[in-house]
Amino acid sequence: MRVCHTIACCLLLAVAGCRTKAQDQPEAAGEPTATAAFVETFDTAELNETRWKVTRENDFQESKVDLVDGRLRMRAATIGTDDKTVKFQGVRSAQPL
Known part of the structure; x- marks a missing residue:
């Protein structure tokens, strides 16, 4: 695996980690989460x-x-x-x- 592929994979894993943490925490009513832009089905x-x-x-x-x-x-x-x-x-x- 080349360096550029490794960096891209690490970035994807970091975003996936943010998504998981955001799902585990309760949201305040009416407030968007910091990671809402990264949630995609x-x-x-x-x-x-x-x-x-x-x-x-x-x-x-x-x-x-x-x-x-x-x-x-x-x-x-x-x-x-x-x-x-x-x-x-x-x-x-x-x-x-």
Whole structure:
């Protein structure tokens, strides 16, 4: 696993941890939680483009971000591409936090 993949995985795990903590704590009536922007059920057939934006840069042999069985799937193949370029792919919030 390359460094950039490790960083992306760590970020996803950190967000998932925030979601779990927010679910364990009772909410005050009428107050949004700090992690409300990170709660997503992915219960639709496609990624909601009004809520999420796919980000990617540089050369990929294959690059795909979609939903499969209620889960976010990010695929990236870099075999045969320029090793000198830093590649990134992810999903970000469409609205500022």
